[in-house]
Amino acid sequence: MSCLTVKDLKVGYDGHAVAEGISFQVNAGDYLCIVGENGSGKSTLIRTLLHLQEPISGEILYGEDLKRGEIGYLPQQTVVQRDFPASVREIVLSGCLPHIGIRPFYGKAEKELAAENMERMGITPLANRCYRDLSGGQQQRVLLARALCATKKCLLLDEPVAGLDPKVTAELYELIERLNKEGVTILMISHDVGGILSYCSHVLHIGKKVYFGTKEEYLNSSAGKAFLAVQEGGRD
Amino acid sequence: MWDTLLFYLAHAFVWKALIVGVLIALCSSLLGVTLVLKRFSFIGDGLSHVAFGAMAIASVMKLTNQMVLILPVTVLCAVLLLRTGQNAKIKGDAAIAMISVGALAFGYLIMNVFSASANISGDVCSTLFGSFSILTLTDAEVWLCVALSASVILIFIVFYHKIFAVTFDETFAKATGIQTGAYQLLIAVVIALIIVLAMNLVGSLLISALVIFPALSAMRLFYQFKSVTIASAILSVTCAVAGMLISILKGTPVGSTIVAVDVAVFAACCLLGWCQRRLGR
Ligand SMILES: Nc1ncnc2c1ncn2[C@@H]1O[C@H](COP(=O)(O)OP(=O)(O)OP(=O)(O)O)[C@@H](O)[C@H]1O
Ligand SMILES: [Mg+2]
Numbered sequence: 001m002s003c004l005t006v007k008d009l010k011v012g013y014d015g016h017a018v019a020e021g022i023s024f025q026v027n028a029g030d031y032l033c034i035v036g037e038n039g040s041g042k043s044t045l046i047r048t049l050l051h052l053q054e055p056i057s058g059e060i061l062y063g064e065d066l067k068r069g070e071i072g073y074l075p076q077q078t079v080v081q082r083d084f085p086a087s088v089r090e091i092v093l094s095g096c097l098p099h100i101g102i103r104p105f106y107g108k109a110e111k112e113l114a115a116e117n118m119e120r121m122g123i124t125p126l127a128n129r130c131y132r133d134l135s136g137g138q139q140q141r142v143l144l145a146r147a148l149c150a151t152k153k154c155l156l157l158d159e160p161v162a163g164l165d166p167k168v169t170a171e172l173y174e175l176i177e178r179l180n181k182e183g184v185t186i187l188m189i190s191h192d193v194g195g196i197l198s199y200c201s202h203v204l205h206i207g208k209k210v211y212f213g214t215k216e217e218y219l220n221s222s223a224g225k226a227f228l229a230v231q232e233g234g235r236d
Numbered sequence: 237m238w239d240t241l242l243f244y245l246a247h248a249f250v251w252k253a254l255i256v257g258v259l260i261a262l263c264s265s266l267l268g269v270t271l272v273l274k275r276f277s278f279i280g281d282g283l284s285h286v287a288f289g290a291m292a293i294a295s296v297m298k299l300t301n302q303m304v305l306i307l308p309v310t311v312l313c314a315v316l317l318l319r320t321g322q323n324a325k326i327k328g329d330a331a332i333a334m335i336s337v338g339a340l341a342f343g344y345l346i347m348n349v350f351s352a353s354a355n356i357s358g359d360v361c362s363t364l365f366g367s368f369s370i371l372t373l374t375d376a377e378v379w380l381c382v383a384l385s386a387s388v389i390l391i392f393i394v395f396y397h398k399i400f401a402v403t404f405d406e407t408f409a410k411a412t413g414i415q416t417g418a419y420q421l422l423i424a425v426v427i428a429l430i431i432v433l434a435m436n437l438v439g440s441l442l443i444s445a446l447v448i449f450p451a452l453s454a455m456r457l458f459y460q461f462k463s464v465t466i467a468s469a470i471l472s473v474t475c476a477v478a479g480m481l482i483s484i485l486k487g488t489p490v491g492s493t494i495v496a497v498d499v500a501v502f503a504a505c506c507l508l509g510w511c512q513r514r515l516g517r
Binding site for chain 2: 050051052071072073075083084085086087090091093094095097098100104105106128130133146147150
């Protein structure tokens, strides 16, 4: 069952295309990895999928059971003011905002959902800490818990592991994989191709040539081989 | 000193002034955190100048109730400034500067050219720095002020969580389907209301101080949005009452005395926060 279908999408700013010819389909429970060079338009694509900006042309179709607002989002950079006073609990709870509609306050259900997701991310002991005093890895977990409050179905993650050390990176990947096993559809941007390819089910490669297919197909395709070679070369 | 205080407190006009002062201080502190952190403070500053311009026109037109003109003009400008600010970031700043300085200049010009009053500079000075007019409030003005502040407080409580989400991370809120544009508009309108209200108390040049200082002081001591909001409300009200009592006793100008107390409290909070962190580590 398809929960997101994109047909010949062209994305960019002020009518100027950054990436075009993007077509892919995501089914419920998939783990799609979006790869591509810096500036190839990955973040732009995600922002377009979230209606944060308009597509230049093409179509984005959401599955019947995926209403707008039912997508959790982890931005590449959260522009939080340096001294914003906010506790972890307050931030995670704010992910429940779409559920309360016109009600002014959070009910018991939302508070339980927030507590549950903090437990899932292992940040319950940090609940009363101030967000800005946390480490990068802890902050990512808080934002992931917030995103999980917004959705049970689909998460869009924009470079969740950027700037994290290998150990925390592996932990975060495992968390995300567990979520995927629990039935959450994952779309994730990452430059860490080596790490990510062991987890994902599908790959979308954005660049001059757009490639979409399962992980196995990608690894055997010319686009995949070329990209991996560059990545490996860059690492040596 | 107690005798003098009790003597003044026996008068209805002092109580009216205190009620109005407390309400204004409460309202202006509520959105302080949002304003400080969202870099909206310059909008507040710009709007206060617009309110000054509107007031100049209103007094030249000899309107009995100046609010009728000041309120809609300021709200309209708040909406306009927010709109331009969203479209282009740098131009937005310039637009604010243009509108605010323009309003200030025109306000003064109009007052000078058309005013029949003998003491123009006195009039101007009292609109800029607040006057003793807070001590001569009519019942109608007090009720208007009560109604406006009640609606500001109500709006803030009802939309508290939405305001938090939009202030903390607008992109995420928007991505999850929250109408961020509508809430920003709401915030702008509320800011305009607060500014028009606060103009009575401290005058248009000192409004920003009333809005910003309590929030900044509270942020030295607390690290959760809720506690900062509550603390800044308490601090703001306390400072306003203290400032007004001092000004009544010593005959100092109301607005500047309140702001001076705010500044002193901010310094104290900085010190306390510093000690707190020292002991915490
Ligand atoms: N707000 C903007 N206005 C105009 N152009 C932009 C804007 N944001 C990004 N771009 C341009 O769009 C292109 C794609 O940017 P995007 O952020 O989507 O890249 P990316 O694939 O996410 O890169 P990275 O791997 O570095 O995150 C870049 O060339 C960038 O300069
Ligand atoms: Mg990016």
